[in-house]
Amino acid sequence: DGGITQSPKYLFRKEGQNVTLSCEQNLNHDAMYWYRQDPGQGLRLIYYSQIVNDFQKGDIAEGYSVSREKKESFPLTVTSAQKNPTAFYLCASSIVSGNEQFFGPGTRLTVL
Amino acid sequence: AQSVSQHNHHVILSEAASLELGCNYSYGGTVNLFWYVQYPGQHLQLLLKYFSGDPLVKGIKGFEAEFIKSKFSFNLRKPSVQWSDTAEYFCAVNRVYRGSTLGRLYFGRGTQLTVWP
Numbered sequence: 001d002g003g004i005t006q007s008p009k010y011l012f013r014k015e016g017q018n019v020t021l022s023c024e025q026n027l028n029h030d031a032m033y034w035y036r037q038d039p040g041q042g043l044r045l046i047y048y049s050q051i052v053n054d055f056q057k058g059d060i061a062e063g064y065s066v067s068r069e070k071k072e073s074f075p076l077t078v079t080s081a082q083k084n085p086t087a088f089y090l091c092a093s094s095i096v097s098g099n100e101q102f103f104g105p106g107t108r109l110t111v112l
Numbered sequence: 113a114q115s116v117s118q119h120n121h122h123v124i125l126s127e128a129a130s131l132e133l134g135c136n137y138s139y140g141g142t143v144n145l146f147w148y149v150q151y152p153g154q155h156l157q158l159l160l161k162y163f164s165g166d167p168l169v170k171g172i173k174g175f176e177a178e179f180i181k182s183k184f185s186f187n188l189r190k191p192s193v194q195w196s197d198t199a200e201y202f203c204a205v206n207r208v209y210r211g212s213t214l215g216r217l218y219f220g221r222g223t224q225l226t227v228w229p
Contacts, residue, residue: 033216040121042202042221043156050215058216090156097215098206100146103156 003027004104006091011109013078013085021076021107023091031097032074035090036060037106043090049074050097078109085111116205118220125193126228133188133223135203142208145186146217147177151199159201162186173197195229 004025013019025032034046045058049068063082068074074093078085088108092101117136125131137143147159160171167179177188186203203220 035219040221042118043219045216045219048216056215092156098144098208098212098217100158100161101217102158103148105155 004091004093004102006089006104006107008107009105011107013109013111015111016080018077018079019085019109021078021089021091021109023074023076023104025072025074025091025093025102025104027093027095027102028071029093029095029102030071031094031099032068033092033094033101034058034064034066034074034076035092037088037090046076046089048097085109116203116218116220118201118203118223120223121221122224122226124226124228127195128192129227131188131190131193131197131225133201133203133225135186135188135220137184137186137203137205137218139184139205139207144206144208145177145179146204146206147171147175147186147188148202148204148219149199150202150222156202159188193225193227195227198225198227200224 007022031050033048035043044060046064047066049055052071065077090106091104094101115138119134145162148156149159150156162169162179170176175190179186200222202222204217206217
């Protein structure tokens with residue numbers, strides 16, 4: 001069954017801790033994306049990767065980091081430098097960058 | 113910078129009413145256009161897309177959208193909404209340069225549609 005998986009669905013962390021959100025796809029897509037969704041602000045792009053071992057900053061990259069060592073995986077680390085990390089995080093992929101994107105179910109991160 | 117505007121933040125309709133959600137973008141060149149929908153508790157999914165050809169595109173669940181290049185618009189329409197259409201709707205734009213798409217999509221802030229039975 002092809003698709004995008006994000007784990008966990010809910011994540012709680014203490015302030016000051018780094019946390020890594022998982023995103024895996026088995027669609028054989030080249031491009032992958034991380035968005036943050038906050039009420040009334042739509043989807044804001046954090047980072048995206050058009051191909052393995054390459055990634056670019058999006059609109060709100062500060063306080064986040066990513067890696068793309070494998071085609072199917074694009075983990076996002078929310079660092080302690082992110083001032084307001086509590087949010088809903090969505091991962092997406094597309095066959096090539098700029099094309100139709102397919103979204104995962106999201107991870108809701110709460111920093112206490 | 114590229115921007116996508118969805119002027120309606122929250123739309124409330126009764127069942128069987130007609131729907132039109134506005135979407136405008138600021139890029140002057142060739143674009144690919146998308147509407148996505150997020151039903152409560154579900155994944156964001158594609159409703160319809162426009163790449164080229166007939167500017168009136170039809171999507172799933174009776175939705176359609178019209179690309180009007182001169183107005184930089186891609187409005188979403190449905191002649192008769194149902195309670196099950198209650199969801200958040202997002203417009204997205206991708207810039208095309210010399211026949212190639214350029215990286216990312218730009219999303220609007222979304223429109224929450226509430227349909228009363």
